[in-house]
Amino acid sequence: MTEHQKQYTFEELQGEIEEVRGRINAMRKTLSGYFVEKSEIIDLMAIATLAQEPLLLIGRPGTAKSDLVVRFCQALGLGGEEYFEYMLTKFTEPSEIVGPIDINRLKEGRYLRRVQGKLPKAQIVFLDEIFKSNSAILNTLLTIINERKFYQDGKPEPVSMKMLFAATNELPEFSELDALKDRFVLKAESVSVKDEHFDALLDAGLQGEVYKSFNRRPWAGLCSLEDFLKAKSYLDHVMMQGARSGKGGDRERYCPPEIYTLFKRVLFTLEKEDGVEVTDRKVVKLYRLLRASAFLFHGGVIQKSDLQLLRYIPNRAQDFKTVRDKVDQLLRMD
Numbered sequence: 001m002t003e004h005q006k007q008y009t010f011e012e013l014q015g016e017i018e019e020v021r022g023r024i025n026a027m028r029k030t031l032s033g034y035f036v037e038k039s040e041i042i043d044l045m046a047i048a049t050l051a052q053e054p055l056l057l058i059g060r061p062g063t064a065k066s067d068l069v070v071r072f073c074q075a076l077g078l079g080g081e082e083y084f085e086y087m088l089t090k091f092t093e094p095s096e097i098v099g100p101i102d103i104n105r106l107k108e109g110r111y112l113r114r115v116q117g118k119l120p121k122a123q124i125v126f127l128d129e130i131f132k133s134n135s136a137i138l139n140t141l142l143t144i145i146n147e148r149k150f151y152q153d154g155k156p157e158p159v160s161m162k163m164l165f166a167a168t169n170e171l172p173e174f175s176e177l178d179a180l181k182d183r184f185v186l187k188a189e190s191v192s193v194k195d196e197h198f199d200a201l202l203d204a205g206l207q208g209e210v211y212k213s214f215n216r217r218p219w220a221g222l223c224s225l226e227d228f229l230k231a232k233s234y235l236d237h238v239m240m241q242g243a244r245s246g247k248g249g250d251r252e253r254y255c256p257p258e259i260y261t262l263f264k265r266v267l268f269t270l271e272k273e274d275g276v277e278v279t280d281r282k283v284v285k286l287y288r289l290l291r292a293s294a295f296l297f298h299g300g301v302i303q304k305s306d307l308q309l310l311r312y313i314p315n316r317a318q319d320f321k322t323v324r325d326k327v328d329q330l331l332r333m334d
Contacts, residue, residue, distance in 0.1 A: 008230055010237040017234050020227045024050070024296065027075050027222035034208070034219055036200045037193045038068060044188050044312065045072050045165070049124075049228050050235075051292040053285060054145060054164040054183055056130075058171060058317075059190035065167040067208075068190070069126045072165075076124070076228075077221040084122035088133045094140050098150050111153045120150055120159045123225060130166040131177055138180060145183045162225065171317040178315070182277075185285045186312040189320060235295055239288075254291060255302045263290070263302075266310050266330050274322055276314050286313070304331055 013020075028046045032039035041057065045068065048055040057065040066085075073083050086097060095101065098120055099113035106112075115121055133141065143149065145164060149156040166184065194201050211217065242250030251260060267283070270276040286309070293306040308331065311324045 006229075008233040010234070013230055013234040013237065017231070018299075020230050020234075021296065021299065023223035023227050024231060030222055031071060031075050031219050034071065034204065035064060035068070036197050036204050038064060038190070041068060041188050041190060042072070044186060044309075045069075047289060047293050047296060047309070048186060049163045050231050050296060051285075051289050052162050052232060053185055053289060054166065056181075056184035056187040057165065057167045057190050058169075058187055059167075060169060060192065063190040063192055065190050066126070066128060069165045069167070071217075071219055073124050073126075074217050074220045075222045076225045078124060078225060081117055081121045082123045082225070083126075084117075084119050084124075085126040085128070086119075087128040088130055088137060090132055090134050092133060092137055094136055097137065098140060113152060119144070119161065120157070123160050124163045124165070125161050126165045126167070128167045129169070131168050131172045131180070135176075138177075142179060142183070145180075162229065171315070173316070181315050182279060182282070185282055185289065186309065187314070187320075188312055231295065232292075235291060239291070250291075254294065254300060255287075259302050259304060259307070262304065262331070263287075263307060263310075266307060266327060269330060270310070270313075270323060270326060274319065274326060276319060276323060278313070282313065286310070307331060 024046060028039075028042050032042050035042070045055060057068065059065055069085070086092075095113070097118065099115040099118040102110075102112045102114050113120075119125055127141075130141075140150065143151075144159055144161065147156070148161060149158050151157065171181065171187070238254075239250050242253060255263070267278050267286075271278050289309055290302050290306050293309055294300060294302040297306070308327065311327045314320055314323045
């Protein structure tokens with residue numbers, strides 16, 4: 001069931017929202033038990049999915065980036081056309097992502113793609129090595145991410161995508177990719193854990209291989225994508241109520257003055273002292289992500305701990321450690 005097919009009323013959601021929140025939290029905690037030192041990333045995946053904001057995973061090969069996304073989607077019980085994954089290269093063509101041209105319709109003068117089994121039909125999408133895409137793929141992806149649509153015969157058509165996960169071995173420095181990088185407000189590093197957690201890594205890895213051999217997925221179906229859609233709809237209703245109450249209504253109710261001041265201070269400090277680019281668009285999306293984090297972990301009001309999301313906003317690889325340390329320092333000082 002897609003969000004545009006089902007509209008939830010606030011009254012419908014109120015009675016079950018705590019059960020929905022409980023299922024999502026139980027899923028992320030249980031799923032973390034099948035990995036070693038990846039709970040931070042799984043939490044980010046849950047927050048991003050709730051807010052429907054793309055999430056980028058960065059790390060060397062073999063650091064569980066793909067496995068995290070695959071098991072997360074299995075935990076939601078997704079299958080068939082609901083999930084689409086693809087590894088991009090500089091030779092990847094748009095037809096591999098959004099579907100090949102329908103030759104029969106082309107003979108009729110129509111430029112239509114056959115989208116079955118492709119990205120436009122999927123609700124969760126995973127694109128590996130996303131920055132290796134060529135300019136044709138880049139333009140297609142920007143339209144899909146920005147507007148949640150693609151073009152059929154020159155006319156915009158909505159895609160079903162609710163969440164985009166992407167992965168890369170490293171962040172590129174090429175300026176032509178800046179627009180795509182900036183669409184990922186949050187970027188999480190998946191690092192190797194073998195040096196500090198060798199035994200736990202080996203045990204978890206062997207367990208995973210056994211599950212694969214017997215086609216077992218004990219993490220499957222812990223909650224559903226519909227739970228995330230309901231949670232987002234609930235938050236949207238609440239934020240709409242805040243908007244109707246006047247300027248700053250949502251902030252006044254869900255972001256205490258001292259937290260709001262700290263939020264601004266951290267962003268301005270990162271921008272002025274560390275050269276971290278914070279666009280106007282990113283400010284708005286970060287606030288929505290903070291609200292999603294607060295709802296998921298506390299049920300409502302933004303707390304200082306939610307501001308740890310600001311660790312994950314840099315666009316340059318060399319800024320990751322600096323930003324993480326600076327955010328932690330500023331949150332401790334307050």
